[in-house]
Amino acid sequence: MTLPQLGDEMTEALSGDPSTLPHPALARLIGPTRSRALAALRRPRSTTRLAASIGCSLAAASEHARVLRDSGLITTERHGKSVMHSITALGWNLLSRRTDVRSGSGDIVEPSQPPQR
Structure with a gap:
């Protein structure tokens, strides 16, 4: 029995690379799958490629x-x-925000800017 090879998108999603995963708080807010979908859309994708x-x-x-x-x-x-x-810019802002947990202050670290199109 041979299994189909994973596409680049699925391999990326399963890699666990912290730079590609959304913040855990975002997953708690909008759900883990939806937060992964938002993170995947850092690059524009069709619905098929998003799936x-x-x-x-x-x-x-x-x-x-x-x-x-x-x-x-x-x-x-x-x-x-x-x-x-x-x-969107709002999506980038939500995806990019991080809470400074080291100081315990809960201060928000400003997001990185989305790439220019």
């Missing part, structure tokens, strides 16, 4: 994208038969 990135069905990825879009965290543009999802 592969977060390891869910196409229907589930579409629903996660809808909720993120309705919340103003991503935008969606149709290109022919597919759609491309991109993170």
